[in-house]
Amino acid sequence: MSITASHISKTFGDFAALDKVSLHVPAGKLVALLGPSGSGKTTLLRIIAGLEMADEGSGHILFGNEDVSLLPPGKRGVGFVFQHYALFRHLSVAENIAFGLRIRKGPERPSKATITSRVQELLALVQLEHLGKRYPTQLSGGQRQRVALARALAVQPKVLLLDEPFGALDAKVRRDLRRWLRNFHDGIHITTLFVTHDQEEALEIADDVVILNSGRVEQVGSPQEVYDRPATPFVHKFLGNVNQILLPWEGIIQGTKVPVEENVAFVRPHDIELLRPETAQPGALATVLDLHAAGPIAKIAAKRTDGRGIIDIELPRAYFDQLNLREGDTILLRARLEPVCQTILVTKPPMT
């Protein structure tokens, strides 16, 4: 079932945490809600779950075609997974998973045998078959998070909402679990909205990425789209390293002039070509400041000789070795591609 949020605003006091945010998660897809910390991701997710109310008259939440804006969380059919697990400490893993079924009343409540077999199924699904009798405090962080996921899935929610589910785990476990989640989702195809502040995580597992900044949506698109064609300077800076190259002329954005000192072009470090100055091709001269060649990618920082800033460059290791650079060497730089600056229109091509 799809999730649609339209024009959701939320203010805390006089601080606008969300400003007319709209978002769509197609049925069966895994969408990442990506943004820096404090951008309003959790707030939006909580509004979708019904744990928080949007500002009065500010918009609607739809699951499929049904407007759920006024339903309490328990009636919306959401599975919510919290960053810090929020497991019930006094219940075993199996009892945690069974909670949502056991509290049902009357005919909606499955029989004991049904509940037991459902819990076993879910334990198998999250690969914790043998830990049903343990208590949450006896599990690792990654295991706890999977229990939380199983508990949320037990009530067969229409949509799954995950708030930085791997945020509290260490890097290695995070990477394993994020692949696991992707495979898991490919297996059960439940509409999922997944909150994260980690761009690598979002780009790696999501079908679509929604980028949020200061309570506004900056861009929506597939991981490749948002990475290759960032719609705004913010997205550019947020998704991976980027050089901001000051241009020596005025620019125009949507009809308004941008003064010289604010006119920037964005070039990713791996999109910069590095040549020997002898080749005498067009480009910018620079002096090598710093070299880092540990790992498959070599990183170079170079200072432009015209004094307009420092540029980061990334090269494949083999090519770097071939160049045999030293600190203090003079090099010639130019952008491999037309620098990405669609929103900041430049009047002349840069770095020529």
Next chain:
Amino acid sequence: MFPRLKKHTVMPGFGMTLGFTLFYLSLIVLIPLSAVFIRAGGLSWHSFVDVAFSARELAAYRVTFLASLAAAMVNAAFGLVLAWVLVRYPFRGRRVIDALVDLPFALPTAVAGISLTAIYGKNGWIGRWIDPEGDMFLRFLSANGLLGDCTGYGFAGIRVAYTELGIFVAMTFIGLPFVVRTLQPVIEELEPEMEEAAATLGATRLQTLSKVILPELMPALLTGFALAFARALGEYGSIIFIAGNQPGKTEIVPLRILTKLEESNASAAHTPYAEATAVAAIMLVASFILLLLINLLQKWSRRHHAH
């Protein structure tokens, strides 16, 4: 087999700390306590039973334990509500109320006793409205008062001062801070997300309360209950003012112990001191067993909280 490596801890020598603990505990607790048994042991078994289980003593045990139990239960219930409100709801004057909770701790018990007696006595602020002889009660709430004139019915009135109820009231008063102060930090730590998780799983408020919040708070609630109970059992100062101390009715055990000491008419066979310690020994054993039970209960409810 591998040789067992000595485990290093930050604090110095386990042996030394244990030794110190035992020594200190003996000095402060065990030696005085054993004196009770040794002195009580001076009585023959027959006279021990006679002294410790006379009708007057039995009445004192009964009123002391029942009133303490009732007071601790009331404190557990209302202390829970009070602690919850103080932690979860920011309202004006919260700090003042929070500070007031400590008052029963800080107040000399005699002051508490006199104040309570003054308030609940038949001329006191509350007493005059509820005591069968209170002036306001007679004028407004009794069958002969305004209420009776209007409806034909009236309240019977409740006497608090100089009754068992007074004992209970005093015990409740002095026990309140224990429950509130043990629960507050635990409620502060309780993640609101846990309640929200229950809500998204379809739990009603009542289910969230009974199946999530209360079980999470149970160990602390039991601790608070045990402390309030123990405090009520041992309370003397405030109760003797409000209890009236009628023999066989509103005498509490600590008072019996004291009066036994002061009674000089004890038969020649044993000293007043031995008689007093006999009562004290019973009190000691009973309290110990009760606290042990509460402790076991607490351990059981805490079984999953080990980190």
